[in-house]
Amino acid sequence: MNMPRGDHVPSVAVVGAGIAGLACAGDLATAGWRVQVFDKSRGPGGRAATRRTDRGGFDHGAQYFTVRDETFSSAVDGWCREGAVSPWTGRIVRIARDASAGAVIDTDRATRMVGTPGMSAIGRALAHGLDLACESTILRARRLDAGWELTVAATAGLAGHALPQRWDWLVCAAPAPQTAHLLAEVPSLAAAAAASTMQPCWAVMVDLDPVADPGWDAAFIDDSRLAWAAREASRPGRAPGGRWVLHASVAWSLEHLEDDADTVAARLLEAFRERSGLADRVRSLRAHRWRYARPDDALPPLPRRCLFDADARAGACGDWTSAGRIEDAWLSGRALAAELRARSAGVIE
Numbered sequence: 401m402n403m404p405r406g407d408h409v410p411s412v413a414v415v416g417a418g419i420a421g422l423a424c425a426g427d428l429a430t431a432g433w434r435v436q437v438f439d440k441s442r443g444p445g446g447r448a449a450t451r452r453t454d455r456g457g458f459d460h461g462a463q464y465f466t467v468r469d470e471t472f473s474s475a476v477d478g479w480c481r482e483g484a485v486s487p488w489t490g491r492i493v494r495i496a497r498d499a500s501a502g503a504v505i506d507t508d509r510a511t512r513m514v515g516t517p518g519m520s521a522i523g524r525a526l527a528h529g530l531d532l533a534c535e536s537t538i539l540r541a542r543r544l545d546a547g548w549e550l551t552v553a554a555t556a557g558l559a560g561h562a563l564p565q566r567w568d569w570l571v572c573a574a575p576a577p578q579t580a581h582l583l584a585e586v587p588s589l590a591a592a593a594a595a596s597t598m599q600p601c602w603a604v605m606v607d608l609d610p611v612a613d614p615g616w617d618a619a620f621i622d623d624s625r626l627a628w629a630a631r632e633a634s635r636p637g638r639a640p641g642g643r644w645v646l647h648a649s650v651a652w653s654l655e656h657l658e659d660d661a662d663t664v665a666a667r668l669l670e671a672f673r674e675r676s677g678l679a680d681r682v683r684s685l686r687a688h689r690w691r692y693a694r695p696d697d698a699l700p701p702l703p704r705r706c707l708f709d710a711d712a713r714a715g716a717c718g719d720w721t722s723a724g725r726i727e728d729a730w731l732s733g734r735a736l737a738a739e740l741r742a743r744s745a746g747v748i749e
């Protein structure tokens with residue numbers, strides 16, 4: 401364990417309890433730091449999210465994740481043993497724009513992993529043992545001579561948390577545009593975050609009845625409106641039923657970003673019916689807008705997996721530092737934790 405120098409226990413405020421913030425926080429807590437995590441949402445996980453309903457959950461954000469890196473692979477093995485994730489062996493197809501081409505079985509052999517019983521289980525597993533204040537929006541981060549002071553929106557989320565007046569370090573683990581805003585007092589980091597634009601995604605949660613089978617469980621769809629559709633019940637540990645998550649294409653989401661949610665839901669359902677052939681009765685229909693869904697894939701990844709400024713005692717992490725996947729978020733959080741541990745030994749008196 402890389403303990404900080406002397407008797408001083410460094411403190412760090414981590415803004416954002418998505419995969420990146422939690423990976424960073426967990427690593428620093430294990431190293432003996434005093435860690436406080438804040439998130440404006442009701443629970444941890446960020447975009448690896450599950451919307452609960454009385455008929456079962458909808459994974460309306462990240463759909464699954466793949467594993468390439470060895471250290472991430474070891475962490476995923478641990479989550480598997482805890483029952484927080486499992487492989488998803490659903491029938492995944494590609495549906496071409498030309499309907500006559502039919503659905504083609506996806507030949508990508510990578511194992512697709514999902515949280516169980518929902519994608520939000522990943523965040524819950526990572527948050528275990530951490531001091532996490534949910535429903536706590538950080539409005540402003542003010543730089544002090546040596547450390548940071550935060551303005552937290554007064555919500556019920558802070559009840560029971562004894563917060564210090566200042567933190568030695570600040571970690572910003574929010575999507576790039578929000579990070580640029582929060583790190584305004586560190587211009588070099590704010591500028592790098594501001595340059596990382598992110599793209600939106602309209603997601604639709606639809607519950608169909610009776611349960612019908614189009615012959616596949618999920619599809620990458622080549623369509624001007626829809627990009628993806630997945631049947632919830634095909635994933636391990638989910639309640640049965642006809643719940644589907646539909647994702648709009650980036651272009652359509654951008655074009656309809658400010659549209660009314662009900663109109664968006666109806667238009668994406670119409671596209672789904674056309675491509676799947678499903679005509680079942682709709683029990684419920686809802687749309688969710690992810691304003692910052694994925695980093696713009698036309699932009700190159702940042703030179704490093706995180707941003708860090710030892711003088712300002714601040715850093716930023718998140719999927720937007722590289723390819724915009726769950727694995728990238730986790731690696732980014734861990735990379736920033738390593739920077740903080742290495743540098744804190746030199747700068748904390």
Ligand code: FAD
Pocket residue numbers: 415416417418419420421438439440441445446447448460461462463464465466536537538539573574575578601603647690692693694717718719720724725726727729
């Ligand atoms: P986030 O998950 O966005 O976490 C940031 C957190 O910061 C959030 O919880 C937010 O509430 C919080 N926050 C922001 N501002 C503040 C503030 N001021 N105060 C307090 N809290 C704040 N990845 C894959 O690997 N595979 C997929 O199939 C996949 N599909 C996706 C589909 C969609 C529709 C979306 C939206 C994402 C998808 N992703 C996928 C991407 C994946 O979800 C992300 O890469 C990953 O979850 C990002 O984690 P993060 O920690 O970087 O950010």
